[in-house]
Amino acid sequence: MASVNKVILIGNLGKDPEVRHLEGGVAVARFPLATSESYKDKNGQKQEKTEWHNIVLWRGLAEVAEKYLRKGQSVFIEGKIRTSQYQDKEGNQRYSTEIVADNMTMLGGRSDSGNGSSGYQESSASTNTGESSYSGGSKSVAQNDEPDDLPF
Amino acid sequence: MASVNKVILIGNLGKDPEVRHLEGGVAVARFPLATSESYKDKNGQKQEKTEWHNIVLWRGLAEVAEKYLRKGQSVFIEGKIRTSQYQDKEGNQRYSTEIVADNMTMLGGRSDSGNGSSGYQESSASTNTGESSYSGGSKSVAQNDEPDDLPF
Amino acid sequence: MASVNKVILIGNLGKDPEVRHLEGGVAVARFPLATSESYKDKNGQKQEKTEWHNIVLWRGLAEVAEKYLRKGQSVFIEGKIRTSQYQDKEGNQRYSTEIVADNMTMLGGRSDSGNGSSGYQESSASTNTGESSYSGGSKSVAQNDEPDDLPF
Amino acid sequence: MASVNKVILIGNLGKDPEVRHLEGGVAVARFPLATSESYKDKNGQKQEKTEWHNIVLWRGLAEVAEKYLRKGQSVFIEGKIRTSQYQDKEGNQRYSTEIVADNMTMLGGRSDSGNGSSGYQESSASTNTGESSYSGGSKSVAQNDEPDDLPF
DNA sequence: TTTT
DNA sequence: TTTT
Numbered sequence: 001m002a003s004v005n006k007v008i009l010i011g012n013l014g015k016d017p018e019v020r021h022l023e024g025g026v027a028v029a030r031f032p033l034a035t036s037e038s039y040k041d042k043n044g045q046k047q048e049k050t051e052w053h054n055i056v057l058w059r060g061l062a063e064v065a066e067k068y069l070r071k072g073q074s075v076f077i078e079g080k081i082r083t084s085q086y087q088d089k090e091g092n093q094r095y096s097t098e099i100v101a102d103n104m105t106m107l108g109g110r111s112d113s114g115n116g117s118s119g120y121q122e123s124s125a126s127t128n129t130g131e132s133s134y135s136g137g138s139k140s141v142a143q144n145d146e147p148d149d150l151p152f
Numbered sequence: 153m154a155s156v157n158k159v160i161l162i163g164n165l166g167k168d169p170e171v172r173h174l175e176g177g178v179a180v181a182r183f184p185l186a187t188s189e190s191y192k193d194k195n196g197q198k199q200e201k202t203e204w205h206n207i208v209l210w211r212g213l214a215e216v217a218e219k220y221l222r223k224g225q226s227v228f229i230e231g232k233i234r235t236s237q238y239q240d241k242e243g244n245q246r247y248s249t250e251i252v253a254d255n256m257t258m259l260g261g262r263s264d265s266g267n268g269s270s271g272y273q274e275s276s277a278s279t280n281t282g283e284s285s286y287s288g289g290s291k292s293v294a295q296n297d298e299p300d301d302l303p304f
Numbered sequence: 305m306a307s308v309n310k311v312i313l314i315g316n317l318g319k320d321p322e323v324r325h326l327e328g329g330v331a332v333a334r335f336p337l338a339t340s341e342s343y344k345d346k347n348g349q350k351q352e353k354t355e356w357h358n359i360v361l362w363r364g365l366a367e368v369a370e371k372y373l374r375k376g377q378s379v380f381i382e383g384k385i386r387t388s389q390y391q392d393k394e395g396n397q398r399y400s401t402e403i404v405a406d407n408m409t410m411l412g413g414r415s416d417s418g419n420g421s422s423g424y425q426e427s428s429a430s431t432n433t434g435e436s437s438y439s440g441g442s443k444s445v446a447q448n449d450e451p452d453d454l455p456f
Numbered sequence: 457m458a459s460v461n462k463v464i465l466i467g468n469l470g471k472d473p474e475v476r477h478l479e480g481g482v483a484v485a486r487f488p489l490a491t492s493e494s495y496k497d498k499n500g501q502k503q504e505k506t507e508w509h510n511i512v513l514w515r516g517l518a519e520v521a522e523k524y525l526r527k528g529q530s531v532f533i534e535g536k537i538r539t540s541q542y543q544d545k546e547g548n549q550r551y552s553t554e555i556v557a558d559n560m561t562m563l564g565g566r567s568d569s570g571n572g573s574s575g576y577q578e579s580s581a582s583t584n585t586g587e588s589s590y591s592g593g594s595k596s597v598a599q600n601d602e603p604d605d606l607p608f
Numbered sequence: 609t610t611t612t
Numbered sequence: 613t614t615t616t
Contacts (some may be wrong), residue, residue, distance in 0.1 A: 002226065002259070002382060002409045003164035005187040005203055008234065008310075008464060011155055012531060035157040051157055051234060074563070075156065076308055076466060080160065083231070083249065083515070090242070097235065097249035105466070106307045107154070107530070109562055120195060154561045156532060160312060160462075162380060162409065226411070228314060228380075228460055257314070259411055259458045292322070305531060306563070307467055307503070307615080309491040311505055311537070314460035318609030338610040339461040355461055355538060356609070376610060378458060385463065385537070387553065394546070400551035401539065426484060459611080470613030491615040508613070528614060 004078040007099050009053060012074050021067040029062035031055050033077065054098040061104050068106060075130040077102035157232040159251050161205060164188040164226050171218040181214035183207050185229065206250040213256050220258060230255035306315060315339040316372060317377050323354040323370040331366035335359050337381065358402040365408050368377050382407035461536040463555050465509060466490040468530050475522040485518035487511050489533065510554040517560050524562060534559035
């Protein structure tokens with residue numbers, strides 16, 4: 001049936017990306033992303049609440065993340081929610097929710113190496129599946145094309 | 153810091169909403185929402201993968217859900233991701249991820265009672281915080297105004 | 305620079321799609337899409353305001369639109385805003401704003417031929433660039449891959 | 457009927473905001489916002505295409521824009537599309553498309569005065585209608601609450 | 609020009 | 613008219 005599962009996040013990386021290169025050369029990157037919301041509590045005191053999101057990127061996006069994304073930087077992420085089931089060591093059913101990115105844009109932010117945006121934009125013709133190039137010859141890579149045989 | 157946490161879903165209710173009315177008259181509704189994605193496996197066979205989302209609605213949206221939403225129906229949900237920590241009975245840290253809705257639009261779909269859209273639209277001036285009414289006198293209810301003292 | 309241009313619409317077709325098949329076999333479909341917002345005016349009277357959007361679809365999405373979309377039906381559209389300049393007959397600069405779709409999901413709605421959703425879902429493995437198939441062999445079509453030499 | 461009209465933009469201000477303060481103290485701010493997309497042309501040359509959006513903000517958001525937003529800065533805008541009709545001087549029907557913001561987040565970017573983000577975040581408890589405060593006492597301002605009697 |  |  002008609003179905004949409006879309007997430008849009010702007011936040012900061014809690015750690016450098018962890019990248020694995022799978023058999024076949026496929027890259028997967030993961031990092032925690034913080035979004036924060038401020039509000040006033042019942043005493044009128046300003047409070048901040050931080051939400052942590054587990055971001056997963058595949059292939060080209062993972063490679064961009066590996067090269068250019070660092071802890072503290074700000075990114076725009078577009079993707080979808082995916083909850084995986086797994087058994088913990090006691091054999092109980094557990095759930096883990098991740099955001100599988102299909103688009104990413106660096107927004108700069110706190111960085112050790114100047115403006116992270118530029119390098120990324122230079123080196124990657126298109127990490128944006130949806131908006132990519134309307135030139136005749138261009139190829140758009142589906143960023144969440146995951147092989148079926150991955151160890152999830 | 154600059155932060156955005158936004159989710160957009162279109163899917164079907166897996167169950168009727170469960171609604172609690174808290175002290176103070178605040179209503180909270182919850183239901184599982186399915187989004188489905190179809191893809192071809194390595195043998196070219198069409199497969200479908202269903203994602204289940206835990207939807208939470210507050211106040212006016214919860215009341216609309218209680219009155220008009222039923223298992224099987226299709227809804228558009230706009231909201232944000234929130235992951236809560238809790239201790240399980242063995243004292244382990246667990247995480248539960250929910251979508252806190254701040255906007256909802258009924259799309260009809262399989263229903264026991266005709267087109268669910270109409271009733272809802274008639275009875276609710278505005279469940280859409282963001283888009284609500286630009287008349288001078290209208291009031292917009294912040295849908296995710298949660299009391300601080302809720303039992304989470 | 306960091307840039308995002310994203311539109312999400314749910315609305316009804318004001319007309320059947322107009323489809324052109326260009327040299328090279330590329331299809332382009334266009335239709336007006338209505339979104340409506342209700343609000344109360346200063347006298348407390350309920351009013352409705354309709355917004356009309358010019359939707360443009362390319363290639364695979366255009367072909368799906370041609371086959372399955374009809375006046376009155378409800379669709380979810382994800383895309384981007386594009387404003388074109390042109391000269392009117394008096395030689396004045398004019399602007400025309402369109403939504404170039406890169407994703408489309410039929411939601412049914414009033415239709416002459418039953419539930420429009422099903423046929424579309426059956427016949428199209430993936431019109432959803434962003435969410436498409438994570439099987440190894442699947443191909444994702446970039447929906448807004450426009451040839452450069454189109455007569456705009 | 458079920459309807460959604462949502463726009464998400466990240467881009468740069470082409471000019472400082474123009475702000476009007478209407479009778480009754482209501483503020484309206486306008487500015488052009490650029491989003492850019494790069495693609496390769498048929499010769500493999502990298503090209504950039506810039507889209508200009510007419511942003512309109514009301515009340516609290518307009519006041520934040522007036523105080524903190526300047527030409528060149530980067531902002532996240534969430535809002536809706538609105539096309540207005542008007543007569544040009546020759547009496548022809550013309551259309552003008554704007555994005556009416558209901559949420560805005562400053563992302564910094566090129567600025568004459570350091571990081572624009574901070575000041576804004578300090579001084580404005582909540583310009584984010586949708587996500588605002590779940591404290592008991594907080595008030596959420598409907599950002600697109602337009603008086604009916606405005607001179608459009 | 610849609611839908612409710 | 614922005615930004616890279």
